[in-house]
Amino acid sequence: MSGNSSFDAIIIGGGHNGLVCANVLARKNKRVLICEARKECGGMVNNDITNYVPPVTSAVSSSIGGMQINYIPKTTIALSETGQHVRLVGNQHIDHKSISTFSSHDADRFNDFHEKMSKFSKTLGSFMMASPPRIMNNSFSDYFKLFKLGLNVRLLGKKNFNDFARMIGLNIADELEDNFENTLLQGLIAHDSVIGSNLGPRSPGSLINLLYRMAIHNNSLFGGIFQIEGGNDQFTKHLIEKCKSNNVEIKTSASVKNCIIENDCAVGVELNNGEKMYAKKIISNADPRSTYFSLLGSQNLDTDVKRKIKHHRSKGRVAKLILELDKLPSFNNCDDNDLDSRMVIAPSIDYIEETFNPSKFDKLSLEPTLEICIKKDSDQNPKLDIQVQYAPYKTHQGWENIKESYVESIIRIISKYAPNINECIERKKLLTPDDIESEYKVSGGHWHHGEIQIDQLFMMRPIPGASQYKTHLDGLFMCGAGTHPGGGLTGISGKNAAKAVLDDF
Amino acid sequence: MTQDLRYSALKKTPFHSRTSLASRTNKYYNWNGYTVPTEYSTTELEYTAARNGTSVMDLTPMGKYEITGDHAHQFVDYLVTRDLSKMKDNTVAYIIWCNEDGKVIDDGTIFKFSSTKFMLCCAVKIYNWLNDSAYGFDVTITDVTDTIAALAIQGPTSCSTLKKFGATDLEALKPFEMREYKIDGFDILISRTGFTGDLGYELWTDPKNAETTWDNIEIAGKELKLRPFGMYALEMTRIEAGFIQTNTDFMAAEDSLRPTRMRSPYEIGMGWLVHLNKNSYFVGKKALKKEKEENTTERCLVGLDIDGDKPAHGSVIYNSKKEDIGIVTAALWSPIMKKNIALASLKRPYGIKIKENIFAEIYHPEELEYRKIWARCKVVKRQFFNPERRNKVPADLYE
Numbered sequence: 001m002s003g004n005s006s007f008d009a010i011i012i013g014g015g016h017n018g019l020v021c022a023n024v025l026a027r028k029n030k031r032v033l034i035c036e037a038r039k040e041c042g043g044m045v046n047n048d049i050t051n052y053v054p055p056v057t058s059a060v061s062s063s064i065g066g067m068q069i070n071y072i073p074k075t076t077i078a079l080s081e082t083g084q085h086v087r088l089v090g091n092q093h094i095d096h097k098s099i100s101t102f103s104s105h106d107a108d109r110f111n112d113f114h115e116k117m118s119k120f121s122k123t124l125g126s127f128m129m130a131s132p133p134r135i136m137n138n139s140f141s142d143y144f145k146l147f148k149l150g151l152n153v154r155l156l157g158k159k160n161f162n163d164f165a166r167m168i169g170l171n172i173a174d175e176l177e178d179n180f181e182n183t184l185l186q187g188l189i190a191h192d193s194v195i196g197s198n199l200g201p202r203s204p205g206s207l208i209n210l211l212y213r214m215a216i217h218n219n220s221l222f223g224g225i226f227q228i229e230g231g232n233d234q235f236t237k238h239l240i241e242k243c244k245s246n247n248v249e250i251k252t253s254a255s256v257k258n259c260i261i262e263n264d265c266a267v268g269v270e271l272n273n274g275e276k277m278y279a280k281k282i283i284s285n286a287d288p289r290s291t292y293f294s295l296l297g298s299q300n301l302d303t304d305v306k307r308k309i310k311h312h313r314s315k316g317r318v319a320k321l322i323l324e325l326d327k328l329p330s331f332n333n334c335d336d337n338d339l340d341s342r343m344v345i346a347p348s349i350d351y352i353e354e355t356f357n358p359s360k361f362d363k364l365s366l367e368p369t370l371e372i373c374i375k376k377d378s379d380q381n382p383k384l385d386i387q388v389q390y391a392p393y394k395t396h397q398g399w400e401n402i403k404e405s406y407v408e409s410i411i412r413i414i415s416k417y418a419p420n421i422n423e424c425i426e427r428k429k430l431l432t433p434d435d436i437e438s439e440y441k442v443s444g445g446h447w448h449h450g451e452i453q454i455d456q457l458f459m460m461r462p463i464p465g466a467s468q469y470k471t472h473l474d475g476l477f478m479c480g481a482g483t484h485p486g487g488g489l490t491g492i493s494g495k496n497a498a499k500a501v502l503d504d505f
Numbered sequence: 506m507t508q509d510l511r512y513s514a515l516k517k518t519p520f521h522s523r524t525s526l527a528s529r530t531n532k533y534y535n536w537n538g539y540t541v542p543t544e545y546s547t548t549e550l551e552y553t554a555a556r557n558g559t560s561v562m563d564l565t566p567m568g569k570y571e572i573t574g575d576h577a578h579q580f581v582d583y584l585v586t587r588d589l590s591k592m593k594d595n596t597v598a599y600i601i602w603c604n605e606d607g608k609v610i611d612d613g614t615i616f617k618f619s620s621t622k623f624m625l626c627c628a629v630k631i632y633n634w635l636n637d638s639a640y641g642f643d644v645t646i647t648d649v650t651d652t653i654a655a656l657a658i659q660g661p662t663s664c665s666t667l668k669k670f671g672a673t674d675l676e677a678l679k680p681f682e683m684r685e686y687k688i689d690g691f692d693i694l695i696s697r698t699g700f701t702g703d704l705g706y707e708l709w710t711d712p713k714n715a716e717t718t719w720d721n722i723e724i725a726g727k728e729l730k731l732r733p734f735g736m737y738a739l740e741m742t743r744i745e746a747g748f749i750q751t752n753t754d755f756m757a758a759e760d761s762l763r764p765t766r767m768r769s770p771y772e773i774g775m776g777w778l779v780h781l782n783k784n785s786y787f788v789g790k791k792a793l794k795k796e797k798e799e800n801t802t803e804r805c806l807v808g809l810d811i812d813g814d815k816p817a818h819g820s821v822i823y824n825s826k827k828e829d830i831g832i833v834t835a836a837l838w839s840p841i842m843k844k845n846i847a848l849a850s851l852k853r854p855y856g857i858k859i860k861e862n863i864f865a866e867i868y869h870p871e872e873l874e875y876r877k878i879w880a881r882c883k884v885v886k887r888q889f890f891n892p893e894r895r896n897k898v899p900a901d902l903y904e
Contacts, residue, residue, distance in 0.1 A: 264786065264794070298641025299583055300786040302605030306640050472791065 007033045007249075009501060010269055010277060012256045012295065013285030013441075013480065015043025019239035020494030021283060021479040021501075023064040026246035028502055033277065034248060035269060037255035037441055042236030043285070044440050044447070045489055048431070049320055050232045051373040051385050052225045052342055053489045054216040059129060060491040063498075065246075069238055070229035075341040076222045078188035079417045083333035086184050087341070090223025092118075099185065106180045113179050117211065118219045120164055123152045125215035128485040131496045132458045132467050169454065172210055173201040173349045183348040189221065191346035191369055195389055196447040196487070198317050200356030201349045205453050212452050216488045225342060231375075235489070259295045259476055266475035269295075281475055281501050285494075287442050287449035288312055288462035288482040296473050305472050308463040313456065314482075316433030316445035317359060319391035321410055323384040324377065324427040329418040343372040345413060352389075359390040364402065366409040381426075386410065393433040393444055403430055448487030449480050458484060469493075469500035477501050515540040518565040519654040519715030523723075527733045534736060537630060537650070539566035542735040549840070551734035552741045555659055555701055556841050558730020559666045561722060562739060564655035564707065565715075568613075570625045570635055574644035578620040583787050584638055585615070586770060588780035592617050597681045597696050601775050602634075607792030608758035608767035609775065610634065611751050614698055616683060624649070628751055634759065638788060654715040658722065659705030659742075662729035664900040667695065667706055669725035675706070676899035689717060697900075700739060702746020704894050704901065729903060744837045744848060747808060747887035749773055754806060754834040754848055769796055772804040772850075774887055806834070807856040808887035811845040812880045814838055815869040822849055822882065825862040830855045833865065839889060846889050847882075860884035 009025055011018045014036035022032045034041065044050065052074060061067045078086040084102065088095045092114040100107035127149045133142035153164055167175065172193040176186045190201035193210035200206070217224025228234045243250060254275075259282055260268035268278035284291040292301060292309045301309075331339065346352050346369040355365040371387040388410060395402060407430050415421045433445030442449060450462050459467045462482040469477050479497030481487035516539045518524070529546045541563050545551060554560045572581060582589045585600040592598055594617055601612045613627030625635070635646045658667055667675050671688040672695055678684055683696035691714035699705030710718055723731060743750065751757050755768040770779050770793070781794050796802060811817050816838050822831040831851035839846050847865070849856070855863060860883065867878040894901050 261786075264791065293641065299579065301641075302788050302791070303634065303638040304605040307637055310640065 007031045007277070007279035008505070009033070009281045009283055010035060010279040011283045011285055011479070012269060013037070013043065014041030014250060014252070015285045015480065016045045016236060016239060016489060016491055017479050017481060017494030017497070018043075018283070018285030019236070019243060020060060020064060020491035021285070021498045022248045023239065023242050023246055024495055024498035025501060026243070026248045027063075027065060030502075030505075032248045033279065034243070034250045035254040035256050035271070035277075036250065036252045039252055041240055041250060041252065042233060044436070044442070045236050046233045047231050047375065048322065048385075049436070049440075050489065051371065051387060052227060053232060053235070054224050055218065055226055056489075056491055057129065060495050063495045064239075064242055067238060069235060071226040072229055073223070074225045074227055075337070076188065076225065076344060077334075077338050077341045078184050078344050078346070079331070080184050080347065081416055084184070085333060085338070086182070086188060087338070088188070088222040090220055090225065092220070092223075095222060099182075103180075103182045103185075106182050106185055109179045114221055116160070116163065117214060117221065119156060119160065120167070121211045121214035121219045123149075123156060123164070124211050125219060126152055127458070128212075128215055129492055131469065131500060132461070132484045167207050169204055170207045171202050171204050172206040173353070175207055176201075176349065187346040187348045187351060188344055190349045190352050191344055191371070191389070192221070194352065194356070195371065195387065196318055197453070198313065198315065198451055199453070200353045202353050203356075208454055208457075209452055212457075212486070213488070216485075216490050227373075256295065258297055259473070261297075261300060261473065264474065266296075266473050281477060281504065283477040283479050283497060283501060284471070285478075285480045287314060287444075287446070287480060288466075288478065289314055289443035290441065291471060291476075291478055291480075291482075296471060296476060300473060302472065305463070305465070308465075312462055313451040313453070314444035314446045314449060315393040316436060316442075316447065317390050317392065318447060319388040319433060320431040320436070321384075321386040321388055321407060322429040322431075323386070323411075323421075323425050324429075325382045325384065325424040326426050327424050328374070328382045329421040329424045331418045339374055343374075345370040345372070345417065346389075355390045359392045362392045362395055364392065364395060364406055364409075365390055366406075367413060368410060370410065370413065372414070384414075386414075391432055393437075399432050399434050403432070406430065447481075449482035450486070452486050457486070461486065469497040470504075477504075516651075518563050519712035520563045520565065520656070520719050523716060523719040524563050524733065532735070536566040536736075537568060537628075541566055542733075544735045544737050545733050548735070548737040548741070551732055551738035552840065554730055554732035555734055555738060555742050556703065557661060558732065559658060559660040559663045559726045560701070560732055560734040560738070561719075561726075562657040562659070562734055564657050565650075565653075565712075567650070567655060568625075568627045568630050568632075569649045569653050569655070570632065571647040571649045572623040572625060572635070572639075572644055573621060573647070574642070575621060576642040576644050577623050578617075579785070580639055580642040580644045581615060581617075581623050581625075582783070582785060583642070584635070586779040586787055586789065586793070588783040589615070589617075590784065594619055595683050597683055597698050599681075599778070601770055601778050603770065603789030603793065604758045604767075605789060605792060606758070606767065607769050607789040607796055609755060609770055609773060610758045612749065612775070616696065629757065629760075631759075652712065653709050654712045654718075655710075656708045656718070656722070657699055657701075657705065658708060659699045659701040659703055660730075661704055661894055661901060662726070662731075662903045663705050665903045666722065666726040666729050666731055667708075668902065669729075670722050676902055678900070679898050680896050689714070689721070691718075693718070700746070700748055701742035702748065702888070702890050702895065703742070703892060704897070740835075741837055741839075744835045744846065745839050745842065745890035747848070747889055749775070749806065749848070750835070754850070768804065768850075769793065769802060771796065771802040773806040803853060804831070804850055805853055805856040806848060806850050806887070808885045808889060809833070809847040809849050809863075809865070809882040810885045811836075811847055811865055811867075811882045813867075813878060814845055815867050815876075815878055815880075816845060817847045817865045817867045817880065820847070820865040820867050822851060822855075823864045823866065824855065824859075825864070830863070842889055844889070845880075848887060849882075856884050
C-alpha cells in the first residue's frame, strides 16, 4: 500500500448519516476524517430543504452518546378551498375527535384503520432498524433475521396476516376509498403516502410507502411529525459538535474525485485538487449511483453491477419553493395555531393523481400538491417553505425556461387559500430536483437517494449484493440514505454502516 | 408465386450462391439466423481435405463486433479475463469472458488494429453484453456481422492456396498475426487463426467481394486438394484440436437456466486465460480471485483416450465403484489419430488427481438395438492433435 493510512476511516460526504457514522466510529477509538464537498456539512438537512423531521430513535441517539435536541410536535392541517379544513394532531384519539366534526363515519373507521396500519408499520419497523440479512451468505443469523420478520408477520394473527399480504403491493387510493368518505382526509393520507416518491396514489406499492413513513414517524400517521427547536440545522450543528468532541476531523470544500484503489481494494480518496488521503476503510455518504459510477468508477465494476445501478431508480419528484415575505398572508379560516401547523394542499386522491400523471412524461402539472411550512428567517421575517410534489427531474422544455411560470402557477394555487399572498411576497426561490442534484451532489435530486419501493428495500437496497453497507469493492462502504432503511433523517443508515465497518476491521 | 417462409426466415450469407452450388446434399442449419451447410458431400471427405489439403468454410454468421473509440484498448482489457494490456497492433488473441460470478459467457478471438480499433469474433450474439459492459467507457460497439464476409481457409495446403490467390509473403505471417491485403481491388484481411488445430487462416472482406473471392480461391486451390467443408467436419477437427464449443462443452452463463450449470474458466480448462494479477479490474475478477483463493473449483474439462473404437457420445463417466463422476461433452473416433477420443466434464478430483480407473458407459446403436460397452478411459491432454506445421514459420508451401 502506498502512503500510510493516517486515518482508520474516511467518510465521503458530511450529510447527517455521514456525521452519525463518524461519531459511532470515533467513539470506538477510530480516527475518522470527513471530506465534505460543500462549504458546510449537513447535506440536505438544513433549513432550505427540510421542513419536518421524524424523531431520532433512542438506538441512534445512544450510539453517538445521546443527543440534546428538542423536538416540537406539529399538527397537520389539510386545507380546503371552502375553509372546511381538516386538522389532525397525531394522537389517534384526538384525531378521531377532530374527524368526527366533519364525518362520524370516517371518525369511526379512523381508529381501526390507524390501529391496523400502526401494527403493520411496527412489524416492518422491527426489521427496518437493523442491518438487512444477506441471503447469499447462508449464515444462521441472517436466516434467523428473515425468519423473525416472517414470524412477526405471522404473529399478527390470521386475519391481519392475510390483510398484510393483501396490502403489501396495494395502492393507497383503494385502501382509503374503502375506509373513508371525506375526500379531504383521503387526499391528506394519500399525500403522505406518496410524498418524496415516484408514485401516484393509484400506483401499486404506494401503500408500503406509507407504512415505511409511519415506521420512522413513531408508527403514527400524524403523530411523529416534528420540527427541531431553533431550526432543523440544529440537528447538523449538534452532530458537528459531537464530531469535534469525539476528535473527528472535518474537511469542508473537499470534493472527492474518486477512490484510490490498490489490489482491488479501496485504500484512500483523491480530491478534485489532486490531494490524496489514505485510510483503512472508506465510507461513502453519497448516493449509490455517484458512489458506484464516480467514486468506484465503471471500469472497476462488473457488467451486472452496472446494469443494476443503471436501473436503480433515483429521480427526484419534489421541488422546493421558498417565498420570502414581508408579512404573513391571511389563510382563509385559519387561526394562529393553524399557521404554525403543517399545511397540506392535496384536496383529493384524484387531484394528486392528476398532478402525478404529467410527471410520468417529464411534463409539469400546473396544479401541484403542496406541503407548506411557515418559518421565520434570520431577520424574523416570515417565509413560506413549500414542498412541491411531482416536479419532474428534467422537463422537455428545460427547467430554466419554465421555472418562472411554474412558480406563478404554485402561487396561484396558494392564493385560493390565502388570497392576499401576492401582496406579501418579496423574493421567490425554486429548487427543482435538478437544482438539488447539482447543489447537494445527489444523483436525481432524490430525497432518499433512491425510491422507497418494494424492489429497492431491505436486502435489495440499494441493489442486491450491496445491501449490507458494503459495496462491491473491498474496503468501500456506503452509509447514505440509499442504503437500508433509507432516508427520513433517522441516522439509522449511518449507525448500521458504522457497525458493518467496525465488524470489518 | 408465394414465397416459402421456411427459407426466408433465415438470412443467406454473401457466399450463399457459391455454397449452395457446392452443396450436393442440401443439408443446412441455422447459425445465428443464417442458413449455412452442415455438409456439402460427405463429412469424411471434407474432414480429409481439412487434414490433407485445404478446406473452405463460410464463417460469415459468426458474431463480429467492432469496438472503436479512445478507450477501446482499456475496454477490451476490462471485458476479458486475459491480460491484453501489452497486445500489439495487427495481432489476434484467443479470449474468454465471464459474468460477475466468474462464470464463462463465451470464448472468441479479438483482433487489434490499433489501440482505438478492435474486432471481436465469437460464435453467439453478444451485442447487449458488450453494450452494457461498455457503460462508462468512451467506446462505440458496432455489430458488423452482416457487413463483413468471412471465410476459414484451413489445412496443410492453405498457405499455398492463399498465396496463389494473391496473398504475397503469407508464409511469413506468424500464428495469431494478421495482415491487410489488396486483392482484385478489394481490401482483404487475412489472419493466421482457425478452429481446426492445423495450419490455417481466416479471411475477412466486404460482402460485395464475397463471390469473386470464393471463385478465385477455388481456382487457386484446384491442384491443392481444396474442398468446401461444413459444420460436421469442423466439429471433428475441433474435437481433435481440443477446442471447446460454447453450449456444447459448457453452458454459456447468460444462457443457462440452472445456476449450477454455469462453469468458471478453471472448470473448462481455460484457467490459463485468467490473469488475476492483471493491473486493472476485469469482469468477474473478484469472483474468480475468490474461487482461486478458496479452491472451490468443482469440475474440470479433460481429454479422454477411450478403449475400443465406438465413440462415447453423451456417455456417463464412472469411477471404479460405479459412481457417476461426469459426462462426455463431445466424442469422436479420430481418423488421423486412430484413437477413440472424447472431451469430458468431470467432478474433481477426477481428471486432476485421479486419472486412472475411469470408465465410460457407451451405448452403441446397432440396428435398433444398443450394445452397452463398459470402456476404460485414460485422462490425457485435451489437445489430441497438434502437428508441428500448425505453428511453423514460414508456413509450409506446396506446389
